[in-house]
Amino acid sequence: MANRPVGRAKSSAVVYYAGWVTLWLGLSMTIPLLTALTFQEWPDFVNFWAGTALALFVGLAMILLARPAQGELSWMEGFAASALSWVVCMFLAAFPYYLSGHFGSYLDACFDVMSGFTTTGLVLIQDLDHASNALNMWRHLLTFLGGQGMVVLALTLLARSNPGAFKLYAGEAKDQRLLPSVGGTALAIWEISLVYLLLGTLAMFLAGLWIGLPPVPALLHGLWIFMSAWSTGGFAPNSQNIVYYHSLLYEAVAIPIMIAGSMNFGLHYAAWTGNRREIFKNIESVVFVTVLVLTFLIGISALPLQGGLVGPLGVFRRVAYTFISAQTTTGLQPVYAPAMAKTWGDTALFGASLAMLFGASASSTAGGFKGIRVGTLFKALSQELKRLLRPERAVVIEKVHFYRDVILDDTIVRSSALIVLLYILTFFGGVILTTALGNPIALSIFEVASATGNTGLSVGITQASEPWTLKVAFILIFFVARMEFISVLVLVGYLLGVLKSSVFSFGRP
């Protein structure tokens, strides 16, 4: 993706396609609106009514005032439209958040929306335990929509009208085609997610009933925890996150959902259409298992084992669960943030930070470097070592199994290295800022790794009282990491271009 020439964009087309995504956001806001109506939460009904009306108005205005691309959409238009959609949707989705009174400022509301859209899971919401069902529905729906992709949602209809729609899809950091047509791919992604939504919600609902929740809360919590786990978001409808349920069963049911959510949609499609062995052979699965085992071993070897961590079950529930949550970039947290900060020690926190940075699969709901890139870079390293050790004339060919055997070439390696380098630079930038604001280095590394990997595990740095600079920096980190940098860079270039042309054309006839 990094090597594609992007060219010049027409501002009208960028706004037009972003308008469609905004319109979809407005339509999806009717779900919390209906939730508020069902549970007679009248203040939230008014908030979501206003939010829906605003989003639909802005979306329609963007569509009516702008024009679609003449001919095929260019790469730059596709990338800029994807990134612009996310920015516009962040401001609009934050509107009912802010009206709810659970946020200290509009910035805090935007922080939580971007955290949800990007499936990160770090939150600034206050008094979460008294949030309404409608607000919780919107929080978890945002993370579910963001996980599949805001643009993917719009593409289910839009793709039929533009032959270049794949560029919008790729702009959202999903460039895996399940099917020849991008419309078919978008529909298949939604069909896979909806099948899991039904099965996963049912499983969580039954687990909720088993642990003694009344039927309606069991259903709502089941739906929300499913959405959170599947989209690797990490939100929960209460401030204690998954610890709230005090149940091994409830925690365990979420494990397959987290892992399935972190799998490439291409892998789901392959398994569902009969190629089940791919789950165990695919380079992303191999990297996922390897990184998870190694980072878990770092953590468990260094962790001070005391309190609830003395037996195998305690270690599994607190440590292994945290590492699965970190590696899948979900962020469901089985340990209280302050307890983690005080008792885990630097080495164990560093192990979990590595898991969050490496992340799970590309074209999934997960974040981080992604398995395909990590696998490609390790294969390239192995190729270089073999070249050094073998005779000069020997031809060393390295293959990566990604649905089929792909011969490693310099273009693939360079593209992977570039994105991983951008992740690392973003991570270091975040750590420098976080430590400069007075936070300890080990905790800063953990929190910024969580933000860069779109994970959501926290050691307590993220809170409503943190400086606004850190809030803005984290919003940017969530965004660039989720979009895998290129779209955001293209959007910045596009906005600068628009600004430049309007400044230079000012006063001309």
Next chain:
Amino acid sequence: MPSAKKPARGWLQRAFRGRWQGVGGAKIALGILSEVLFSLLLALMLFLLGSIVIVLRGVWPTGL
């Protein structure tokens, strides 16, 4: 004589035509089961690894 090409029957088949052609419910169920099995095997592996490490570190079982 039966026709060689069966037309798609019903709205459900037409809706999914092209994406899930030739994929029955059993195949999808097996695919989902394989994914769940992969997750459970991974969780079991971490449980066993964790148990081994705490035994090696002498943290558990205590009082022996």
